[in-house]
Amino acid sequence: MAEIVLDKVTKRYPDGALAASEVDIDIADGEFIILVGPSGCGKSTTLNMIAGLEDISSGELRIGGARMNEKAPKDRDIAMVFQSYALYPHMSVRENMAFPLRLAKVDDREVREKVDEAATILDLTNHLDRKPSNLSGGQRQRVAMGRAIVRSPKAFLMDEPLSNLDAKLRVQMRTSVSKLQKQLGTTTVYVTHDQTEAMTLGDRVVVLRGGYVQQVGSPQFLYEQPANLFVAGFIGSPSMNFFPASLADNRLNTPLGEVELTDRVRRLLEGKDAPREVIAGVRPEHFEDAGLLDEPTRSGGATFRAKVDVLESMGSDKYAYFTVEGEQAVSSELEELAADAGATEVPETGSQVVTRLSAASTATEGGTTELWFDRDKVELFDPSSGVNLTYSG
Amino acid sequence: MTAEVGTTAPAAGTEQPPGKRALSEGKRAERKLAFWLCAPAAIVMLAVTAWPIIYSIWLSLQRYDLRFPAETEFVGLENYITVLSSPYWWTSFGVTVFLTAISVAIEFVLGFALALIMHRTIVARGLIRTVALIPYGIVTVVAAFSWRYAFTPDTGYLAQLIAPDSALLTERLPAFSIIIVAEVWKTTPFMALLLMAGLALVPDDLLKAASVDGAGPWKRFIKVIVPVMKPAILVAVLFRMLDAFRIFDNIFVLTQGAQQTGSVSVSTYNNLIKGLNLGIGSTMSVLIFITVAIIAFIFVKGFGTAAPGSDDGGKR
Numbered sequence: 001m002a003e004i005v006l007d008k009v010t011k012r013y014p015d016g017a018l019a020a021s022e023v024d025i026d027i028a029d030g031e032f033i034i035l036v037g038p039s040g041c042g043k044s045t046t047l048n049m050i051a052g053l054e055d056i057s058s059g060e061l062r063i064g065g066a067r068m069n070e071k072a073p074k075d076r077d078i079a080m081v082f083q084s085y086a087l088y089p090h091m092s093v094r095e096n097m098a099f100p101l102r103l104a105k106v107d108d109r110e111v112r113e114k115v116d117e118a119a120t121i122l123d124l125t126n127h128l129d130r131k132p133s134n135l136s137g138g139q140r141q142r143v144a145m146g147r148a149i150v151r152s153p154k155a156f157l158m159d160e161p162l163s164n165l166d167a168k169l170r171v172q173m174r175t176s177v178s179k180l181q182k183q184l185g186t187t188t189v190y191v192t193h194d195q196t197e198a199m200t201l202g203d204r205v206v207v208l209r210g211g212y213v214q215q216v217g218s219p220q221f222l223y224e225q226p227a228n229l230f231v232a233g234f235i236g237s238p239s240m241n242f243f244p245a246s247l248a249d250n251r252l253n254t255p256l257g258e259v260e261l262t263d264r265v266r267r268l269l270e271g272k273d274a275p276r277e278v279i280a281g282v283r284p285e286h287f288e289d290a291g292l293l294d295e296p297t298r299s300g301g302a303t304f305r306a307k308v309d310v311l312e313s314m315g316s317d318k319y320a321y322f323t324v325e326g327e328q329a330v331s332s333e334l335e336e337l338a339a340d341a342g343a344t345e346v347p348e349t350g351s352q353v354v355t356r357l358s359a360a361s362t363a364t365e366g367g368t369t370e371l372w373f374d375r376d377k378v379e380l381f382d383p384s385s386g387v388n389l390t391y392s393g
Numbered sequence: 394m395t396a397e398v399g400t401t402a403p404a405a406g407t408e409q410p411p412g413k414r415a416l417s418e419g420k421r422a423e424r425k426l427a428f429w430l431c432a433p434a435a436i437v438m439l440a441v442t443a444w445p446i447i448y449s450i451w452l453s454l455q456r457y458d459l460r461f462p463a464e465t466e467f468v469g470l471e472n473y474i475t476v477l478s479s480p481y482w483w484t485s486f487g488v489t490v491f492l493t494a495i496s497v498a499i500e501f502v503l504g505f506a507l508a509l510i511m512h513r514t515i516v517a518r519g520l521i522r523t524v525a526l527i528p529y530g531i532v533t534v535v536a537a538f539s540w541r542y543a544f545t546p547d548t549g550y551l552a553q554l555i556a557p558d559s560a561l562l563t564e565r566l567p568a569f570s571i572i573i574v575a576e577v578w579k580t581t582p583f584m585a586l587l588l589m590a591g592l593a594l595v596p597d598d599l600l601k602a603a604s605v606d607g608a609g610p611w612k613r614f615i616k617v618i619v620p621v622m623k624p625a626i627l628v629a630v631l632f633r634m635l636d637a638f639r640i641f642d643n644i645f646v647l648t649q650g651a652q653q654t655g656s657v658s659v660s661t662y663n664n665l666i667k668g669l670n671l672g673i674g675s676t677m678s679v680l681i682f683i684t685v686a687i688i689a690f691i692f693v694k695g696f697g698t699a700a701p702g703s704d705d706g707g708k709r
Contacts, residue, residue, distance in 0.1 A: 053601050074607040086602035090620040099616075103607040147606070157605075 002064030002154040003029045004050060004187060009059035011045050011211075019045040021211045022059065030185045032178075034202035036192055037234070038340035042211040043191045044159055050189060051157050052076050063154055074103075079148035083160040085140045087132040087147075093119075094128040097146045104151070118146040121180070138169050145180065155187040162197065174200060195235055199223070207231050209336070217393070225393040229279065229386040230333040232379060238284050238319070238354040239337070242329040245280035245380070252378065254280050255324045259302040262376040268390045274380065278389065279329040281379040284319070287355035289363055290372040301374045306353075311365040318357045320369070333386045446682070452675035459669035472676040482660065482677070489656040492569070493637040496576040500633060503577065504584030511585065512592045529582040537646035540575045544647075565652040572654065575643045580636070584629050591625020592618070624697075631692040635685050657681050 004027040011019040020042040027033050035043040048054040050061060052073035061068045068076055079100070087096050094115055101111045119125045122142040132140055141161065148156055161177070162170045178201055181188050192198055198205045199219040207214040207222065207230070215227040219235075226232035232240050245254040247269075250261050261269070290303045306322040313319075328351040355371060363369040380389040456468045476482050507525055514521050528536070543551040546560045561567040595618050603613045619626070641658035644650055650659040657677065665674025 048601075051601075051605055053604065072609070073601075073604040074609060078605065080602065080605040082598045082602060084596065084598045086596065086598035088599065088603075088617060088621075090623070099603075100606040103612060147602075 002187060003027055003031075004155060004189065005060075005062040006046070006050070007060040007062070009046070009049060009061055010057045011042070011049060011054060012057040018211050020049070020208075023208075023213055025206055025213070025216060027187060027189065030187055032181050032188045032190065032201060032203045034190045034192060034198040034205045035208060036195060036198040036205055037208035037214075038336065039193060040210070041208040043193075043208050045211075046208070047157050047159055047189060047191045050155075051078060051080050077151075077154045078157055079151055079153040079155075080157040080159065081144045081148050081161040083163050085132075085144040085164075087140055087143055089132055092129050092131055093124060093135070093143050093146075096132065096143055097150050100147060100151045114150045115146075118150045121149070121183075122146050137165050138173065141165060141173060145177070149180070149184065149186075152184075153186070155189065156181070158188065158190045160192055161190075163192070163194070177201065196237060199235065205235075207234060209333075221393065225391055226379070226388055227391055227393070228333065228388055229281075229331055229381045230337065232281050232381070232388065233334060233337040236283060238356075239341075240281045240283050240379075241351075241353045241355075242334060242381075243280050243282075243324060243351065244327055244329045244383075245278050246276055247274060247278055247380075248276065252278075252280060252375075252380070255326055256304045256373065257302045259375040259378070262300075264376055265378065265380070265390055268392055269380070272389050274389050275382060275384070277383060279331060279334075279381040279383050281381060282373050282377065284354045284356040286374045286377040287320075287357065288372050288374075289357045289361035290370040291362065292358055292360055293372055298372060300376060301372045303370055303372045305368055305370050307368045308363050308365055309352075311363055313359070315359065317359060318361050318363065320355045320357055320361070320363050320371075322353050322355075322371075324351050324353055329383070331381075331383050331386055449675040449678055452671050453679045455672050457670075457672040457675075459671060468672075472672050473680075476673060476676050476680065482657075482680075484653055485650075485655045485657050485660040488654060489638060489640065489658075492573065492576070492640055492656060493634060496573045496580075497630060497633050497637050499573065499577050500581045500584045501630060503581045504588055504629070507581060507585035508588035508592055511589050525585060526582045528579050529586075531579070533579060533642045534646060536579055537575060537643045540571060540643075541647050544571055562648055563652065565654060568648050568652055568654050572640075572643050572647055575647065576637065576640065579643075580633060584633055587629035587632065588622070588625060591622035591629070594625065595621045627692060627696050631689065634688055634692075638685055638688065639681065657684075 004025075006023050006025045006027075008022045008024055010021055010023070013019060023042075023046055025033070035046055037043050045054060049056050050063075052068070052071060056069050063076060063078070088099065091099065097115045097118055098111045101114060106114075115128070116125070119128055122145060124139065124142055124146060127135060127139060127143075132143065135143065141164075144161065158177075162173050165173060174197060177190075190197075190201060192201075202219060204216060205219050205222055206216045209230050215222055215231045217225070222231055222235045226235060229242070233242070243254050243256065245252055247253075247261075250266055252259050252261055290298065306324075308320045308322050310321040311318060312321075355373075357363060357371075361369075378390075381387065382389055453472055454467060454469060455465060456471070457465045511518075511522050511525060541562070543549045544562050546552050552561065555561070556567075559567075561571060599617055599621065600613055603617045608616060639658050640656045641662065644654060644656055644659050645662070648654045650656075650663065655663070658681065661674055661677040661681065664670045664677060668674070
């Protein structure tokens with residue numbers, strides 16, 4: 001067990017492509033940290049650099065205080081779990097799990113004890129003599145975890161370990177990975193492209209985009225205080241709604257109507273040199289069916305009428321989708337997020353808005369409803385730099 | 394060829410047109426068509442492979458020497474007794490086994506090294522692979538002649554370089570070495586190509602996992618790469634062994650089998666073509682056939698080599 005420090009770690013390929021740029025992360029001993037971002041954001045490269053599978057172009061990597069840049073993977077005392085599980089097909093489950101111990105020249109009795117112990121934890125005792133090809137996806141995943149834990153390494157590195165499982169199993173395994181990590185208390189770096197995994201698993205989350213760290217923080221902090229448009233759009237499901245808006249005389253003009261800025265927002269904007277044209281972001285849960293609100297609450301926000309395109313009733317909540325005609329908010333971050341979500345495949349006019357309403361809402365599909373949003377929860381972003389103008393962290 | 398008929402028929406059978414009656418009738422018609430479509434190829438194959446095999450077995454059971462055609466008669470297994478009790482046969486058999494073992498072993502090691510290099514190369518990948526394959530693309534007889542000229546005393550550049558005062562091809566062990574060098578030079582690319590195909594089957598993640606698990610390059614090679622590509626290795630070695638056991642052209646050009654360097658194929662040629670003894674010659678070719686079949690059987694049954702679907706691939 002050890003802390004891992006990435007000090008301005010950069011990966012530049014010979015062809016000049018920059019996969020990771022000056023990544024600075026201090027991972028505490030026993031911490032569970034998530035690297036998250038869309039494909040090509042440099043999260044796997046960063047993980048591979050920690051593992052020693054890729055050279056570090058510049059910067060320093062320290063594990064347990066010792067510089068690791070020049071050390072071979074086998075000398076770093078770390079274990080890794082791959083998306084493909086990378087089980088040795090010619091070895092039985094027992095041999096797979098024992099492999100790192102055998103290479104470390106651990107004596108036979110100890111190997112057997114450790115493998116049996118790991119098999120008990122992971123509920124693999126009955127499968128020890130089978131070959132990986134005879135196991136189900138979930139079992140293979142557990143063998144891969146087993147191979148990592150038998151050695152009691154300084155750190156676990158996990159590269160999308162749950163991505164090959166079906167949705168239901170993934171949720172189950174997510175909880176068991178989390179439990180296992182707490183039980184063992186081993187420093188863990190976990191790479192995923194799934195923001196739900198990032199939110200639920202990690203002590204802290206690192207959001208990456210194009211090789212640059214966007215923000216580091218606890219899941220709740222990233223959700224409430226995104227540093228920029230990219231983090232705001234990436235974290236949260238369904239994701240935040242964005243509109244083009246303009247600021248004038250402490251009033252915000254949005255396609256949903258004009259609202260007065262609250263004192264909190266005004267204070268945050270002070271000294272930030274906010275441009276006139278901004279992008280406003282509102283999370284789905286900050287909308288409500290106006291008819292359900294009492295007058296004081298209602299006056300804390302803005303109301304507007306919208307025709308509900310689709311209404312999804314989840315039992316506890318209702319998701320109402322409607323379209324705002326006119327121009328969409330434009331920024332490179334939003335385009336990248338849309339491309340990652342596959343939204344560019346769907347032709348659309350205007351911007352689609354998702355709102356989460358109480359189950360008591362009387363909104364109907366195709367009907368027009370009066371909706372409300374909380375003006376104090378509006379986040380404002382600079383369209384050119386993507387910076388969150390209402391960030392207070 | 395029968396295999397082809399076998400694979401076509403079930404494929405046709407998997408088509409399931411709707412309706413029960415139509416199904417069985419359509420199916421039967423399609424199967425019939427499949428047989429008819431395969432028939433010409435099957436007949437040609439039978440004519441060019443099965444018939445010669447059967448005919449040479451028939452010849453091997455007769456005393457049949459073209460110099461004494463009048464004495465031709467059926468003698469049963471007498472030819473086999475003659476050949477198998479002849480020291481000449483066993484010498485050439487020993488030579489063949491020796492040449493096969495040594496050259497396949499060297500080819501395997503060099504071929505693996507070459508395969509690893511070709512697999513890892515990033516720059517000029519196509520060029521390197523093409524260049525590495527050139528020796529395999531040259532006709533064996535042509536290559537053999539160039540080796541012979543190179544080792545001709547006084548005029549050959551290799552002869553001048555290595556042993557200016559002796560005729561290497563006329564001494565037994567040096568001659569063997571030259572034959573082996575010629576074989577290895579020629580067929581290593583083939584081995585490398587098959588092994589490279591096998592290397593492509595080893596997932597990168599497996600090697601990454603092994604290095605994180607604590608394996609250095611050698612351990613990764615022995616514990617992961619070789620076991621995972623075992624099927625490809627077996628196929629490559631099997632093909633090369635079947636091929637090497639039938640070695641003829643290199644020896645024929647380089648030494649003509651002098652100084653007891655003749656392989657079983659050279660002995661067969663000497664008896665059958667030079668000696669015009671069809672009976673003994675056929676007996677020898679049947680024995681070669683049986684030996685090759687035994688090697689293939691051991692590989693397929695003993696080591697679990699996947700039966701190759703195509704021809705032996707090692708044709709020169």
